[in-house]
Amino acid sequence: MIQIDATTSLLFKTVPCFILYAEIHRKFLGFFSLVKHNLPEIIADVPYRVEPQHPLPIICLIKDANHYPIVLHRIWYKLHLANGQVKQQNLWDIPVKISSRYWYKIFKLDLPHDRQQFLSLDLHVEVERKDKKYHCTNDNYRGTSHASFKIWMANEPLPRFPNLLLGDVHYHSNYTDDQVEFGAPLPIAVEMAQAIGLDFFCVTDHSYDLDDYPHNCLQNDPSLTKWKMFHREVKMLNQAQQTKTKPVIIIPGEEVSVRNSQGRNVHMLVLNDGKFYPGSGDSAENWFKLRSEFQIADILQNLSDHAVAIAAHSGYRAPLLEYLLIQRGKWEMEDCELQNLTGLQILNGENNESFRRGLHQWRELLLKGKKLYIFAGNDAHGNFNRYRQLGLPFLHMRERQAQLFGQMRTAVFVEKPAKLEQIVTALKQGISMITSGPVANLQATGEHGHRANLGETIHDRKIQLRILAKSSLECGALQEVILLRGDLQQRQEIVLQLWREFSSNWDFETILKCSIPSGHEYYYRLEILTDKGNFCYTNPIWQKTEKKAR
Numbered sequence: 001m002i003q004i005d006a007t008t009s010l011l012f013k014t015v016p017c018f019i020l021y022a023e024i025h026r027k028f029l030g031f032f033s034l035v036k037h038n039l040p041e042i043i044a045d046v047p048y049r050v051e052p053q054h055p056l057p058i059i060c061l062i063k064d065a066n067h068y069p070i071v072l073h074r075i076w077y078k079l080h081l082a083n084g085q086v087k088q089q090n091l092w093d094i095p096v097k098i099s100s101r102y103w104y105k106i107f108k109l110d111l112p113h114d115r116q117q118f119l120s121l122d123l124h125v126e127v128e129r130k131d132k133k134y135h136c137t138n139d140n141y142r143g144t145s146h147a148s149f150k151i152w153m154a155n156e157p158l159p160r161f162p163n164l165l166l167g168d169v170h171y172h173s174n175y176t177d178d179q180v181e182f183g184a185p186l187p188i189a190v191e192m193a194q195a196i197g198l199d200f201f202c203v204t205d206h207s208y209d210l211d212d213y214p215h216n217c218l219q220n221d222p223s224l225t226k227w228k229m230f231h232r233e234v235k236m237l238n239q240a241q242q243t244k245t246k247p248v249i250i251i252p253g254e255e256v257s258v259r260n261s262q263g264r265n266v267h268m269l270v271l272n273d274g275k276f277y278p279g280s281g282d283s284a285e286n287w288f289k290l291r292s293e294f295q296i297a298d299i300l301q302n303l304s305d306h307a308v309a310i311a312a313h314s315g316y317r318a319p320l321l322e323y324l325l326i327q328r329g330k331w332e333m334e335d336c337e338l339q340n341l342t343g344l345q346i347l348n349g350e351n352n353e354s355f356r357r358g359l360h361q362w363r364e365l366l367l368k369g370k371k372l373y374i375f376a377g378n379d380a381h382g383n384f385n386r387y388r389q390l391g392l393p394f395l396h397m398r399e400r401q402a403q404l405f406g407q408m409r410t411a412v413f414v415e416k417p418a419k420l421e422q423i424v425t426a427l428k429q430g431i432s433m434i435t436s437g438p439v440a441n442l443q444a445t446g447e448h449g450h451r452a453n454l455g456e457t458i459h460d461r462k463i464q465l466r467i468l469a470k471s472s473l474e475c476g477a478l479q480e481v482i483l484l485r486g487d488l489q490q491r492q493e494i495v496l497q498l499w500r501e502f503s504s505n506w507d508f509e510t511i512l513k514c515s516i517p518s519g520h521e522y523y524y525r526l527e528i529l530t531d532k533g534n535f536c537y538t539n540p541i542w543q544k545t546e547k548k549a550r
Contacts (some may be wrong), residue, residue, distance in 0.1 A: 015125030170377025264329025315358030430455030437475030437534030
């Protein structure tokens with residue numbers, strides 16, 4: 001769904017909060033706007049990929065019709081196949097009055113049998129307001145491309161091992177709904193997750209949205225009605241998924257604004273905690289209140305035993321205006337070293353400089369002896385096929401193909417049939433990896449028969465490492481499999497082994513013998529790269545031995 005980039009968001013946050021729907025429905029301090037119109041937002045979306053034998057879900061979402069009521073007359077699609085064929089069909093042709101804040105429909109389209117190709121799709125919507133008819137293609141934003149959606153129609157599923165589940169740990173639903181951004185309703189996300197090939201996703205709506213009244217984003221609700229509604233809906237949807245052959249599990253959470261060690265606002269993902277943690281320092285609900293309610297340590301000390309706490313987009317650096325005016329900061333090393341922090345979400349929707357900074361910080365923490373795990377999410381607010389945002393305030397829109405729901409994934413090993421509690425435990429224990437496509441696994445067997453999986457420690461001096469990697473035509477042929485070893489005494493990480501030649505482009509397995517001096521501690525982890533630039537990074541296995549008694 002629509003989001004606002006950093007500069008635009010900051011400008012909105014400096015305006016008194018009576019400016020609602022600032023993204024398209026208001027003028028900035030009365031100035032001229034090129035994106036404003038007197039229609040509700042009409043947004044079409046589809047997943048960026050579709051699993052084999054799965055129909056294509058097409059959504060039409062209409063927002064803010066409570067302020068701009070309309071009559072919906074017609075919805076139809078035009079599908080362009082790779083062989084040049086064009087298919088067109090009506091999806092809706094019964095006039096209906098719409099005057100609710102959110103209205104949506106999910107349509108399912110059966111796809112051709114000859115898969116492994118890109119499709120192009122346009123969704124056309126015809127509405128009427130005040131006796132005037134309007135037509136839009138894919139959205140009704142002024143200044144967007146309205147370009148066709150491109151969808152990868154897969155003929156093989158995403159790579160995975162038995163008992164490996166794929167998920168997205170950072171997603172925003174329509175419970176994130178305020179003066180600058182909003183997400184898609186949860187039933188839409190469930191439908192999209194099934195089509196993409198996800199087994200779970202974590203809903204991490206903003207703490208400063210979850211404590212608002214359901215229909216007033218500028219006033220806090222001491223009864224936490226919205227937060228309670230969110231948890232009830234997650235529970236209901238999870239119960240409905242129990243009867244599915246391939247269920248999608250929703251993990252409830254929140255993205256909390258907290259104070260770092262420098263007193264600046266950063267974000268933390270808190271998953272599966274029954275408590276609500278307020279955090280409003282960068283909410284813009286009160287311009288003169290920039291101090292979030294809790295420090296990072298306050299929340300970590302009060303976490304439930306079954307909760308997970310993750311540093312959100314830990315490599316992100318706030319732009320100068322955000323740093324100066326709303327006290328945005330970064331996750332400092334001392335913040336990451338606090339007890340009870342599970343790990344870092346270093347991958348946030350794209351392979352960029354923020355990801356590389358997060359990866360570097362994680363390696364430094366590992367070499368300091370900190371057992372922290374890495375996670376991947378997309379911070380998507382809807383955004384299933386295209387990311388749409390305001391650029392310069394009220395002057396133009398921006399679009400890109402990053403931060404799409406499910407595009408960057410966290411994979412966890414869980415015995416099936418999987419349950420929410422098992423997934424949370426796997427996240428909490430680091431039995432996981434991050435991936436944009438290929439997957440990997442690392443298993444250790446000691447000389448005395450002990451075994452260790454990702455996230456675990458083995459205490460044998462001599463071990464065998466079983467190394468596995470898997471990819472697909474969609475994700476790219478295996479190009480490099482890298483085994484890295486970190487020496488905690490030397491505080492140095494080295495490439496222990498590098499493989500570049502494979503008997504199969506898609507599957508790799510080997511055994512490597514390793515040993516460690518007495519009284520030392522190592523960790524081992526894998527990095528996988530394909531010829532299409534996709535990658536996988538596993539969490540480590542630790543090897544630790546005691547000093548021999550003299």
